[in-house]
Amino acid sequence: MQDYEFWTRSGDPSCDREILHFLYTSGFLHPFPGQYRNDGDIFWNCFHQALEANKKGYDGKRRILSIIAEKFSYNILMEKLKIAQGTIFEAKKYARINGPGCVVIEKPIRKVKRITSKQKQQFDSFFQDKAHVIMSSYKTDAKTGQPVVYLKNTKNLLWEKFKENFPNGIKRTTFYTQLMGRQYIYREDLGGLCSTCSTYGYETFEEIINLIKEKINDVELQDIFSQRCHFLKRYLKKEYEEHLVVTGHGITSHDPCINHCLLYAFGECNTPHTHVCNECQKIFQFFQDLKNNLGLSYHEEIQEYQNRILYYLAHQTRKTYLNA
Known part of the structure; x- marks a missing residue:
């Protein structure tokens, strides 16, 4: 300027x-x-x-x-x-x-390492063991076409058992990934497996729980009976069949406990039974105590529930023998 x-x-x-x-x-x-x-x-x-x-x-x-x-x-x-x-x-x-004005950073390519044929064989053999699963005789997975498998325990417990049997097998994440989908089912209503388990097992226990809540006014006593009922339900579903001895060839032997002797159940045992299972005895004691705490008008209903549970017990026994 x-x-x-x-x-x-x-x-x-x-x-x-x-x-x-x-x-x-x-x-x-x-x-x-x-x-x-x-x-x-x-x-x-x-x-x-x-x-x-x-x-x-x-x-x-x-x-x-x-x-x-x-x-x-x-x-x-x-x-x-x-x-x-x-x-x-x-x-x-x-x-x-x-970065300012920089080229887009390329995402790393995720490479999935597939399990080996040996690891797949270990996994399949584990879930073909009837100690861990119950295989449906008619229900199949729509995606794979394989029979639906009902797990007897939670996935966490099954993983612990799998790790003990195959310490060098697949890792935990891969194990859970293999269980994804609709082929492996845990705690599905057993109506999907058979009508007997649903009607005489699950539904009967639910009706007993409702009866306890409606007819027993003492809250503490109500909780005690509810807990005993849940224990019996868990025992009959999971633990009872562990007491039954059946070999892989379908052969059973004498058991000193009359509640666990399959030969006695089939009318083939002539050996005396010197022992009574405390857990099985709790079933009869539970219904007797329930009658003592409710009025006489409910005894017939309680007896019907007891008969259903005994039928469910017989069904579990027969199913264990046939699946062995």
Whole structure:
């Protein structure tokens, strides 16, 4: 600006109107004279043109905007570039993950290591053991076409047993992954397995629990009977069959406990029985105590429940023998 100077000593600016008009039209009365560049405006205009010229997405507008997204506030970027707040947010996120203006970082390819044929054989042999599962005779998995398998224990307990049998086998995560799907089922209503277990087992115990809650007013006594009922249910479902001895060839032998002697159940045992299982005896004691704490009018109903449970007990015995 040293080539252009304006000097005046006049106290009345109207005298210099023509001179001031000339200076205004020449651009000297603006913050940035016409012959001088406004680098800030040029920067924002160029950046706006770059955004308009590129496509949307992570390899277009988002990547370009990420160059300056972390250096300016939302308000400035929205004012200068006329863009939405969401676009700025995605650009800031892009800059933090990939770097300002950098190429998108490629995600590592996840390689799944398949189990070996030996490990698969170990897994299959474990779940073909009838000590761990009950195999459905008619229900199949729609995806694999294999018979549905009902687990006798939780997956955690089965994993502990599997690890003991095959310490060098598949790992825990792979074990659980193999159990995913609808082929291996735990605690499904046994109505899906057979109507006898559902009707005489699960439904009967539920009816007994409801009877206890409705007819016994003493809360403490109610809890005691409910716990005893749950214990009997768990015992008959899981623990009872462990007392029954049947070889892999379907051969059974004499048991000193009359409640566990399959030969006696089939009318083939002539050897005296000198022992009575305390757990099985609790079944009869439970119903007797229930009768003693309820009125005479409920004895017939309780006796019917007892007969159902005994039928369920006989069914469990027969099923254990046939599945051996």
